[in-house]
Amino acid sequence: MRLYTHSISSNARRVNMVVAALNLDVEIIEINLASEDDRRRLGEVNPNSKIPVLEDNGFVLWESCAIMQYLADKTAQQRGEPDPLYPSDIQVRADINRWMFWACQHFSTSIAVLTWERIWKGFVTGQPADPREEARGCEELAQYASVLDGHLKGRTWLVGEHVTLADYAVAAPLMYRAKAALPVETYPNLLAWFARIEQLPAWQRSADPKAMET
Ligand SMILES: N[C@@H](CCC(=O)N[C@@H](CS)C(=O)NCC(=O)O)C(=O)O
16 A cells, blocks of 8 residues: 655645555555645546545555545555444444544534645745734634533543544644644643644654654
């Protein structure tokens, strides 16, 4: 299997975490989004020109959460039993899927407003952060961080008793918590949960995709 990825991408980080947790044998293709050659190569496997992308024996899959689920299901099939990251019970899976969709649709997109304004915009356009956009990002993030914080009250992980794909999907954009000064300090349950995520070998190994190669 081949994974087109890069350490700066929080969407790719989700998949990197699964690769690290399941100890999968993947060839890492590092894509520098600022390089025209890399963009051309990426465009050949994803018409959206975005990472991550997985190639498995001619089967090409893009969208981080779809790749996460595929890798977990394929591993379960090969090993003859599901991994606790993505159990077989359909209601547990539906619950995990719910948080994965929520991560992409709401939580990540609110954080993306702030990472764009506070980190990427200067590099890409040379323009300073727009305070109105920052305020919009903070307001959106507050809405979703409070949902997450409320759900995590009295819980260790998002779904059931084990860490699952749901935790990986939601946690990934928080990799920019410090660099983008994400305003999450007032959410104690979220912070305690994220501290547990940061202790996971999958989180630590996935920071550098090259370090995941077996
Ligand atoms: N919904 C996609 C989003 C992928 C995405 O936006 N990736 C970013 C990096 S975090 C990217 O490749 N951006 C390049 C671009 O938009 O030109 C997923 O979850 O995989």
